[in-house]
Amino acid sequence: MEEMFVILTGTSLIIFTMFVAPIWLILHYRSKKQVSQGLSDNEMHMLQELAHKEEQMAERIKTLESILDAESPNWRERA
Template sequence: MSNLVFFFVPTVIFLGLVLPLWLLLHYIGQWRSSKGLSAEDRHTLETALAEVSRLESRLETLETILDAEQPEWRKQHSSES
């Protein structure tokens, strides 16, 4: 009987206290490490920002051309809205 208690008590303590705390701390660590951007997400974001920058430059060029060819185009299109 004493041998059974010798193995039973540490097992209950481990399963009741140590294991849940261990699992909780493990998953908190996993959650914290996944909060940042992954390398793939960072690459996608950089690609999108480069595309936005390219499109902004293109839009500025088109507006410059329109300003040179039709100086009143901004007034015409802003009054329609």
């Protein structure tokens, strides 16, 4: 029974070493390379769009708050 366990363990180690470990290392270093390169042009464009939309929403919120302040001065206390 112990011989069978040793054979299975050895076989598993060989399979891991030949197939899993190289794929794992390739994917690991590929992801490290992508992280070190920074944002792509598409990602940078999307980030700029989000920043622009955030500025627009902040302006709208200020406008809505000023309208609420004028119409209902105590609205902040009720919220």
